[in-house]
Amino acid sequence: MMLEVVQIIVSLLIIVSALMVTEVRGLVRMALSFSIMSALIAILFITLSATYAGVFQLAIYAGFIPIIILVTVALTRGGEDVGD
């Protein structure tokens, strides 16, 4: 019972953070929201007793993919956004 409540709450939070990925202003915050969403999906996997799937979800989708997005942002950002 308790586990089901946790799963429902986490699922709702996943939907909220997935909406945040599209709605939030700024690419840095977008990548962070994506990372939060992936971490929540990892929690959902772990509560569904798929520990390894959850751990790898955390490593790859919450860790590496946002970093690659952010590196792309940092390398392609023009002069208009950074400093003077």
Place this chain on the structure above:
Amino acid sequence: MMAAYIILAVVLFMILSLILEWVDRKVYAHVQHRVGPFVAGYHGILQPVADLLKLMNKDEVVVEGSDEQLLHLMPILSLTFVLFSLLFVPVASVEGLLSFKGDLIIILAFSVLIHLFYIVTGLSQRSIFASVGAARWGQLLISFEIPLLISVASVALVANSVTLSEIVSFQSNSFPIILLSPLSFIAAVFASLAKIEKTPFSVPDAETEIAGGWLSEISGRRLAIFRIVTDLKYLLLSALIVTLFLGGPLGPTVSGIEPLLSVFWFLVKLVFVAILLSYVRGIVARYRIDQVIRFFWFKITPLAAVNLIVLIFLRMGKVI
């Protein structure tokens, strides 16, 4: 009861990390024929604490146009994650304070997440130096994470497990894993040096080129927290190398006081690895970013991969 243990462990890890910073600075100074910190405490052992207190008292300056909420959040998040992953490291017994199936991967995932927070810190400041530093962090990350993961994979292959307590108990039943994977050990040492941005690979905060890099506009308490995070990361990676390759808290024991002797052996190995890291840092000069990537991709990654392939063949031939 568990909460009390965790709070105690967090405090002890912080003290240990400050002592390790002193060891690092002392070894680094002696390699360069300097004396290093000498004033505060016995041979300057309180110098990291003094530096921390000085930074805590300073004003926080936030440049106009930078994302202040993220800048508040990131130091705290990185401190939380590094402390949480330290709780998995086995110190007093075969098992860490926290332990579950697959915790080795979760430690590696958290250490990547800390770098994500670093990059976000660099990108949310309104400074060209910080942006360049963040981009360099990303480039450094894709060069050193691959050999680190390959060397950890060879350890996991030998021990047939990705759980730290099982890896340590495997080593207590047979031998330290470094005997079977010496090349992975070398790769892990270099990757750890890059991970704590020590001198040969200190590209993201290169003071001479980009004025502190991703930390250039960070000051006051936030800088203090980031320094603690760097020290704790130094502790975490040394402890991880000790656990994975050198047998962690194992050593000759007398029955009756096993936990005490376990902590003693763990600290001896930890200081050995920390001195090794500082010594390597002291004797080499800093690489350019392209040289770092070339070094990791064409020298360290093949080194770790050769070790992994040999181990796979040994496993297929039922030798290990």
